Amino acid sequence: MSSLPIPALPPATPLAWPLRFAHVRSELPLTRETRNGLMRFGIELLDFPDGASALTGAPHDGLSGFIAPTDLTDMDPVAFTKLVQRWCHLPLFITVGADETAQVRAAEAVAHGAHGPLHPPMDASDLARRLRAACLPEKPSHQQLRCGRLQLDADRFRASIDGETILLTVRQFQTLWCLMERAGRTVTVEDLAEISGQELTVNAAQALIARIRHQIAAHDPQLATMIHTVRTRGYCLEPPR
Numbered sequence: 001m002s003s004l005p006i007p008a009l010p011p012a013t014p015l016a017w018p019l020r021f022a023h024v025r026s027e028l029p030l031t032r033e034t035r036n037g038l039m040r041f042g043i044e045l046l047d048f049p050d051g052a053s054a055l056t057g058a059p060h061d062g063l064s065g066f067i068a069p070t071d072l073t074d075m076d077p078v079a080f081t082k083l084v085q086r087w088c089h090l091p092l093f094i095t096v097g098a099d100e101t102a103q104v105r106a107a108e109a110v111a112h113g114a115h116g117p118l119h120p121p122m123d124a125s126d127l128a129r130r131l132r133a134a135c136l137p138e139k140p141s142h143q144q145l146r147c148g149r150l151q152l153d154a155d156r157f158r159a160s161i162d163g164e165t166i167l168l169t170v171r172q173f174q175t176l177w178c179l180m181e182r183a184g185r186t187v188t189v190e191d192l193a194e195i196s197g198q199e200l201t202v203n204a205a206q207a208l209i210a211r212i213r214h215q216i217a218a219h220d221p222q223l224a225t226m227i228h229t230v231r232t233r234g235y236c237l238e239p240p241r
Contacts, residue, residue, distance in 0.1 A: 018042045018157035022058035026069030027098035037124020042170040050074040064135040070105040071097030077109040091134045145180040148240040179237040188234035
């Protein structure tokens with residue numbers, strides 16, 4: 001007796017790395033913990049020694065914005081704010097540097113259109129939330145998935161329930177996207193590893209799914225139960241009826 005063929009799952013939609021910032025170094029540098037945390041939330045920093053090199057050396061195609069301190073070595077933050085607005089119209093975040101008049105200089109830059117001020121040391125999740133809010137404005141999106149009240153927006157790399165943002169890491173977002181894109185079907189650990197391009201053990205997959213459920217449950221415990229474990233096979237997201 002021949003067995004029926006198992007239909008192959010459709011290929012997962014490729015998701016782009018969302019945000020890249022030109023980052024001007026300060027005497028009060030971001031900690032390694034903060035930088036690594038930003039990478040987990042899909043935010044990459046391109047380091048530059050001063051404002052001029054950030055403006056001329058950063059790839060404006062694909063750049064999301066600038067992060068610069070009040071203790072710029074080659075110009076004051078207000079002048080840098082005006083140059084950013086004139087050259088590329090990308091958002092600029094001002095961090096409070098080591099100079100004695102940092103608070104005043106930061107306030108002046110904000111008055112001229114900069115975002116902030118940001119005060120080191122900074123928590124990666126809070127900083128990621130602020131950067132995303134400024135750089136991923138509400139606009140029509142071409143890559144969206146919805147299961148009940150849970151919505152994913154790939155263009156803005158945003159998960160939300162009734163418009164309230166759920167902050168996910170890149171891997172958590174990719175995993176949830178895969179489950180929602182293939183809703184009602186079992187997704188294996190190998191499938192989840194393939195979409196992120198990283199190795200994933202069974203135990204690591206369990207921890208990953210648990211964190212996603214926890215993030216969703218913090219907003220709506222009932223929605224978190226949509227993700228089911230399929231014993232020895234993988235995971236399945238069952239949309240609400």
